[in-house]
Amino acid sequence: MKRRSDCPISNVLGHVGDKWSLLILRDMMFFEKKTYSELQNSDEKMATNILSSRLERLEKSGLITKQTDANDKRRKVYKLTQAGIDMLPILLEMIAWSSKYRPETNTYPEFYEAIQINRDRLIKDLSAELQASFT
Amino acid sequence: MKRRSDCPISNVLGHVGDKWSLLILRDMMFFEKKTYSELQNSDEKMATNILSSRLERLEKSGLITKQTDANDKRRKVYKLTQAGIDMLPILLEMIAWSSKYRPETNTYPEFYEAIQINRDRLIKDLSAELQASFT
DNA sequence: ATATTAACTTGCATTTCGAAAGTTAATTTT
DNA sequence: AAAATTAACTTTCGAAATGCAAGTTAATAT
Secondary structure, eight states, X not given: OOXXXXXXXXXXXXXXXXXXXXXXHHHHHHSOOOSHHHHHTSTTOXXXXXXXXXXHHHHHTTSEEEEEOSSOTTOEEEEEOHHHHTTHHHHHHHHHHHHHHOGGGOOOHHHHHHHHHHHHHHHHHHHHHHHHHTO | OOOOOSOHHHHHHHHHOSSSHHHHHHHHHHSOOOSHHHHHTSTTOOOHHHHHHHHHXXXXXXXXXXXXXXXXXXXXXXXXXXXXXXXXXXXXXXXXXXXXXXXXXXXXXXXXXXXXXXXXXXXXXXXXXXXXXXX
């Protein structure tokens, strides 16, 4: 996506400001999805061509990496980079907002409670966990 | 936008998961824009028909309200609701991410420093300020 | 009374999206 | 070794969203 201004918010939206990219990151962060087929089976069922183009863009943006699985060369393994992992606080704030204003859609109650009690701790723990799983 | 799943992240994206909606909220929060013409003159210059449809959707989502100005009935004044104000943390996390990974785009250094030092304080202060200005 | 302003709406070309079918290379099954 | 299956895409094409320019309407300013 082309750059639209020097605004940092606009910049982030340039990377993930569409309907799908943040859901891909969500699936990688919270549901440990790492392959094309796993990602395609999300609740929202995105079209394969869109998934393909979003993965390509996320890679170009430096939020994920793509490697061929050594044991099965058909499989491509997608991993979050540190920049990708650091999108976590944005996602957590979305969960927090929804929990407050759309409680019926909150399916991550454990995060919501944890974020209220100690947000920094939660982010550190989750980040560390993600870092470990992507190395 | 139609509901796509019960996921809270997906829900938020249902309200603001496009290229423009969060920029409208940004302009209202950080630049005190409150009318159509003010919003149209953002850095990114969104098309008028898109602005119109996004404002309508934000209103339906309960993030903003629309009132006719008492002194000039041509003017429609848009205001953030509490739910809209509570999108602030999401925007601040975007600023934080950009500050870290795209420092050249960071044009809100004052927020970035403040968020590092005392995030909760900053959010409280900004929220209070916004609440005051929208009543 | 005329011109200007604010907030849209409309028409239309271009771009993006979405569903389904097709392709390619690697692996598994027979 | 041949056939079937699987993973990860790519292609096609109709539908929907976007972007640009021009037009509309009501209110205010001159």
